Amino acid sequence: MPKKCNFIEKLREAGLRPTKQRLNMCEVLFNREKTFHFTINDLVKMISEKMNQKISLATVYNTVHAFEKKGYLKEISIDSHKSYFDTNTSVHHHFFDEETNELIDCDENDIDPVNIKKNITGKKINSVEVLIKVASDNQNQK
Amino acid sequence: MPKKCNFIEKLREAGLRPTKQRLNMCEVLFNREKTFHFTINDLVKMISEKMNQKISLATVYNTVHAFEKKGYLKEISIDSHKSYFDTNTSVHHHFFDEETNELIDCDENDIDPVNIKKNITGKKINSVEVLIKVASDNQNQK
DNA sequence: AACTACATTATAATAATTCTAAACTATTGA
């Protein structure tokens, strides 16, 4: 688990000034065992609760976008109304539970690599993302 | 290519009343050789141009959502700011050109089926979608 | 310490989408 000083480094390396607000956000986002998914709304709540300190909504948007640009966060878009960010920025896929609105990481071992046989001419592939939408299986209860 | 009467049937079968507006939208969306992708904005423009007739924005939203619910359209979400609809509702994947903002169907032969080895317990898979983000390959020019 | 560039903030502005309630229209059945 990284300490505060590591976040200062982390921000500096990305060319971002280590401000109070950014360090608070780093604490909330990265000072934990497991990576997780959140919406901007979730995050604003988490910051004000955990840090017990006010933060401007604009700052949260700015900082999330700065972090995304620097590769500290990844956006996962489900549909036009559901957009999440992921603190796990490695290449991995997702399950999305359409009933609970829960986004769940897909373990690398649970899915075979996606094999693209033919790409578009003159283009390079930047990313390949699989989204598996699931819901409860009620066949048994019927 | 379906004729107007087919659209009346199509709508009725889905439990939607064949109104003038919905038939116009069917013309614009489904009376063509190839399936295509559009945003709500695109569609509003297309209707007013092609049909030479005014349509309320609210109606376009309502109708697109009704069509989506009935399986006539599928939403493809790229990120929180880019949401497309697809008149091709079959299971297929997409390329997204990050430079031109163009969404391109991935031919079935160009990608191997995605093999999910382990699903979440108690859940059934509703859909599996792959999104391949591409950009121009400038390595040669460098 | 003072300067400069960048950040934060509250608020305003914008954009996308949904709601509302009145007017309209397709369907049903007398």
Next chain:
DNA sequence: TCAATAGTTTAGAATTATTATAATGTAGTT
């Protein structure tokens, strides 16, 4: 055929999510 009714369309208001603005504040540099 015509009235009843249930669903639909509409303009505009309301809502929500996000971004812009401009004043104030802060980090890094000299």
